[in-house]
Amino acid sequence: MLFLGHELGILRRNPVWPLFGIMQPILYLLLFAPLLTSITPNGTLEEALVMFTPAALVMIALFGTMFSGFGMINETRNGVLERLAVSQAWRPAIVLGRVAKDVIMLVLQSLIILGVAALMGLRVGLPAVGLVLLLMAAAGLFAANLSYGLALAVRDENGMSQIVQFFLVPLMLLSGLMLPISVAPDWMQAVARFNPLYYAVEAGRALFAGDFSDGTVPVAFGLFLALSVLTLTWSLRSLRKLAG
Template sequence: MNTVTTSAPVPTEFAAPAASVARPTGFVHDTVAVFARESRPLVRDPFSVVFSLVQPLVFLGLFGPLLIGASGGDAAGTLQWFVPGILVMVALFGTASTGANLLFEMQTGSHERTLVAPLSRAALLVGRALKDVVPLVIQGTLVVLVSVPFGFRLDVPGLAVGLLVLAVFGVGLGALSYTLALACRNRDWMFWMVHQTLLFPLMILSGMLLPLDEGPAWMQVAAAVNPLSYLVDAERVLLAGGFGDPSIVGGVIAAAITCALGLVLGVRAMRRAR
């Protein structure tokens, strides 16, 4: 008796030529292919990057005047303190929810078709995570440029290094978001429950919106173990052009650890995906 077997169709952008061997062609090549595929919606709809700026700009527009009033009207000094925190917020909100896209693909069957493509499983995750860096850099730059007419002093080298540190952090946080999506593939409500439970405490306990110096002792202890706190401190120093400040080292270490942890856990989860 003849047995007929079927397999899920492979996305055309990942399909291998008929004469080639169906195996990964190399991590770098596969990562570039995944990055290009994931970036196409961004190229086709660049206005989505602008629209996603609404939330950080609302915080900038509403919290900014309150902080300026509390500081006695020192607009320039307040913006130098506040804008770097908004940049970290952009990285936090922009990458922490990217796993929802993967969750949608798993629910519609698109992700399963991608898994049968001749691609490295690690590249499937790294390419996605790198794609999240593009809107992060664009949005961060726009936030700074919007703040300049209101008194923010722009240090271009500091901004470049600050965005690089945020990009490293964003890759790691995006990978962690994809890891959570893979773990919650059959329970999408759990993804959002974990997302919302962690996101706002991390944001508040980082000092990006309000200083924590006068907060209770337990809050300062929680901030000390929050990697975002070190990232916020580093961004404030970098955007002010203070490259010799030791807090930069703390921010770089926090971003590197987040990146390494996210990629290790994410690649492991992607390799176990079925």
């Protein structure tokens, strides 16, 4: 809670970056979602929003939390993180406080996206909204842990930026963010099954469509919870190595 309060205090004093981070998904929602009406069964904007809003939420998890580790690199270079790692503080709290802040921001940004989509005509039930927010929190938990683990392992902004950009584009395209993966060639549909973001997008679309029994829903939750545990373990081990 102390680390979380510290991180939220920094965010409160400089709220510009979260606002910039949410602008891209909102612009996609306003300018791209209407284009999808041509591939929906009835050609309505509501159907297009059901298809694209979960993708916009996953986009926040990608472009927001995946870049959160850059601040930790600066703290590593300045020696701040090393002093914290050898202090009396519980080491997992050093990472978990930052991760909790990222997840809270992701949920708040997701609520804003859902509000914009509702103003555009999206109509979904509260149970679906609640489950999608939980799924986005799990996806953000994985992305944040991965970002901090990568920051502690690489410790260089340029190297981390290259790695993130290299993997981000194919993961985004193979998840069906922009268009449903069902319209892709067979080989691309087969490769997409190995992309965890694909299950997040498909599960979100199924929940918004009212199909709570879709197989991608439990797979997405289980997959991201397991990946979150693995990436958190990796980041904590990297922190121990930093402390010597």
